Amino acid sequence: MExxxxxxxxxxxERLRERTRRVVVLIPPEHLEWTYRPxxxxxxxxxxxxxxxxxxxxxxxxxxxxxxxxxxxxxLADGFEATLAFFDEMHRQSVEIFRQLTPDQxxxxxxxxxxxxxxxxxWLRALAEHEIHHRGQIxxxxxMLGIGTPPxxxxxxxxxxxxxxxxx
Numbered sequence: 001m002e003x004x005x006x007x008x009x010x011x012x013x014e015r016l017r018e019r020t021r022r023v024v025v026l027i028p029p030e031h032l033e034w035t036y037r038p039x040x041x042x043x044x045x046x047x048x049x050x051x052x053x054x055x056x057x058x059x060x061x062x063x064x065x066x067x068x069x070x071x072x073x074x075x076l077a078d079g080f081e082a083t084l085a086f087f088d089e090m091h092r093q094s095v096e097i098f099r100q101l102t103p104d105q106x107x108x109x110x111x112x113x114x115x116x117x118x119x120x121x122x123w124l125r126a127l128a129e130h131e132i133h134h135r136g137q138i139x140x141x142x143x144m145l146g147i148g149t150p151p152x153x154x155x156x157x158x159x160x161x162x163x164x165x166x167x168x
Contacts, residue, residue: 016128024084026142026149048087056069062110107121
């Protein structure tokens, strides 16, 4: 996917974020800081990580600035409601920054945190891939806790199979 204008990217990205948020709101507040193993991201860490990496890494770098990633700990937002509000606010700020990117800026080279030059629109594409990766982790964590999750695009694998024509 090549991003030629920010409006088309934001339309896509907002739908992607809606799907992520639908899963985030399924996290039971009492399990927000649950993880499958000590030292690994908790569910809350994953939500806060998505929020801070979007705002303080991707949005900063897209503007040609260095990252200011503060991590994803509870000091940023503690408790389910605060974490969800933080997630939404960081997204709002990020979209406001992205919305100001011109077609020329989308084509410009920026620096990744590793110092590698990358075209800005490719950096935004990486943002989407990053979010999808961590959304998958949230799905897995919730399933490990026995919490049902919605099918991503309306049908389960079994329902797709049921509606499919088997070729011989």
